[in-house]
């Protein structure tokens with residue numbers, strides 16, 4: 073763990089890590105501004121409610137590939153004791169194949185959902201922000217997570 | 230006679246099982262439908278709604294559930310025309326508003342396909358949405374800067390046009406918003422005041438003729454399931470659809486509003502009819518919202534102004550006949 | 552009923568093959584749904600799409616990442632360490648003292664953070680290393696961090712209470728007040744579990760050093776920052792400045808201000824805190840989405856109706872019905888993710904309970920208590936997973952055996968809360 077990670081890994085991490093962090097900070101800031109503006113000046117931030125929801129979506133789905141990348145998905149490890157180190161390695165690769173396949177299935181499903189949402193022009197109620205791009209974003213980060221799981225299949229350990 | 234083939238359709242509601250829409254409207258219609266088809270079509274209520282409320286249209290379209298209902302303004306990009314009966318100054322009762330809207334919908338709106346993808350059975354609205362506050366409100370001046378919670382859509386636009394500081398939060402948070410003082414008031418139909426137990430935290434109900442807003446609902450069925458029904462069952466269901474549903478739901482909303490009014494009176498909330506000056510001011514300020522709808526209806530290829538006038542005529546007729 | 556149980560079994564099997572719990576639940580939920588609808592994959596896929604699309608778009612759930620962020624800020628500002636030190640100064644010299652200090656520090660931390668996962672994660676970093684240094688067994692150290700962490704949702708503010716309050720339209724302010732006494736009772740019972748473990752095996756929890764009264768008061772004085780933050784969040788909610796949902800963001804902001812003021816935040820550590828919170832959030836929501844897909848499958852099996860029938864068969868007395876509901880929750884909670892369990896069962900049980908004349912506030916506390924049990928009841932429990940993620944050298948088996956005494960302590964408290972509603976309803980009775 074203490075070995076410094078290669079530069080490309082850090083860069084890849086920052087690609088979604090920075091946006092996710094900014095969104096989380098903005099989520100907090102938006103509520104604070106909304107509360108203060110409503111209480112002090114009777115001027116709540118218009119659409120704060122729906123923007124918070126959209127930020128939560130971005131946060132979760134930007135975070136997904138990061139979780140896959142750092143192997144932080146919650147797992148049960150009973151089987152580890154039964155297998156030797158080599159067996160563990162093989163099992164992990166198999167599991168990552170399943171994970172990748174599932175992520176690509178979800179990518180396909182979300183992309184189709186995005187097409188429909190986009191075709192309807194579905195938008196938030198107050199600010200009329202289009203949902204479509206957010207659903208495409210979800211599909212893309214799911215694909216990204218799939219690619220990461222594929223990488224873990226072939227990664228040298 | 231040979232035993233007829235029976236179909237069981239799933240139904241679900243995003244409001245609680247005790248809410249009159251679930252218990253009276255949905256369940257009531259299901260009972261009628263079972264009788265009308267001599268028991269060939271049966272219904273089962275899912276214990277949990279399969280989507281978030283705004284996702285109901287897609288849930289029925291995709292077959293997650295066979296029948297449900299939803300507020301049109303949850304999908305504002307898809308359902309623009311149903312905003313008509315939601316505009317300020319519509320029907321004085323849910324029944325009149327629902328009947329008038331239903332007539333206009335089936336005559337003018339339905340062919341434009343805003344409910345394409347599902348089998349629409351009926352449309353209806355709730356009763357007039359009114360203003361409830363924790364402070365006395367006598368004129369438009371008292372509304373300025375008042376922190377008003379609405380559910381969005383026309384209600385939010387009206388509250389904003391009146392000069393209130395309007396914000397959108399989930400309806401079930403209303404009690405907390407009011408009791409803690411985050412909100413000074415809410416826009417709701419009378420019914421919701423009891424269903425969200427708000428009567429203890431409110432001081433005044435200000436009533437406007439026709440209300441500040443309403444909500445338009447559609448009640449619909451999965452199209453594949455509909456197409457698979459035998460012809461005679463489709464016909465039997467058609468007979469209890471359309472305006473029949475508007476009447477069923479409209480009556481039920483009015484009954485719920487009556488109970489809401491009683492509860493308000495019992496808990497000592499002051500009920501004030503807005504004076505003519507106040508009403509005129511609200512009317513003036515909400516004109517742009519109505520103009521906006523006319524524009525949007527025109528963009529869909531309708532004559533918005535003419536249809537709105539026709540709707541108002543129907544309202545008068547519906548109110549006169551009962 | 553049988554389909555639901557088979558589904559649970561298959562899901563457990565996939566989990567044991569090391570497929571992430573979130574994906575296992577989603578996969579089984581999807582396939583199970585298709586099976587229930589006569590292999591109609593279109594509908595099964597639509598269900599998956601709906602849950603993926605909707606789960607994040609939920610305003611109420613925005614409290615989850617913000618409470619996690621708040622926990623991170625509070626720890627970086629050194630406040631959790633101060634809580635732990637203060638508790639240690641008073642009881643560290645007792646047998647299992649560090650473990651009991653962890654419990655009371657978790658309880659104090661629960662007063663500023665609404666999330667059990669964040670509480671467990673915090674003390675995995677703050678208390679676990681100290682306990683290891685003093686020679687505590689892995690089992691006790693892991694068990695007490697996971698167990699103490701559950702106090703995060705009983706002592707207000709609380710994510711689960713916000714969600715329960717909004718779903719059942721119950722007054723959140725009163726729910727918060729109702730949680731205080733059961734939270735303290737819980738902390739006492741958890742300390743009992745520590746005593747039991749160290750009585751069985753004194754070497755697992757050796758005594759620490761005794762502090763002088765001077766040291767104790769100095770340590771206690773350091774806790775003022777936590778008290779200020781608690782008063783800020785609770786005062787803001789009860790004073791009408793912000794809602795309980797907004798309280799999470801306000802609390803996180805307050806914690807950030809403290810961290811900045813104590814010069815504990817640089818750009819690097821700010822980024823680290825945000826990134827870590829984002830990752831934890833994504834991990835949790837993936838489990839939630841998977842669990843909700845699974846719950847949709849359960850929803851169309853006969854399980855909900857069977858459970859309701861089972862419960863209402865106990866028409867000998869309302870208390871028996873509640874006891875049956877609690878038993879179901881404890882059993883379901885072992886294998887289901889807690890939030891989705893609540894979302895699935897509240898529509899089934901809440902009307903029954905209210906119809907029998909029970910107080911919704913009291914039932915809310917019961918729900919929080921069963922969720923706490925679920926969080927630390929093997930095999931599926933979020934607090935245990937968080938620990939497993941944060942302390943990689945701990946094996947799942949060690950964690951599972953370590954939490955059991957604490958789980959039983961919580962079961963005992965559940966019985967107390969059911970038997971004595973006054974424990975929950977006394978404090979809110981002072982509220983208008």
Ligand code: NA
Pocket residue numbers: 660661662663664665666702703704705706707708709
């Ligand atoms: Na808490």
Ligand code: NA
Pocket residue numbers: 884885886887924925926927928929930931932933
């Ligand atoms: Na569990």
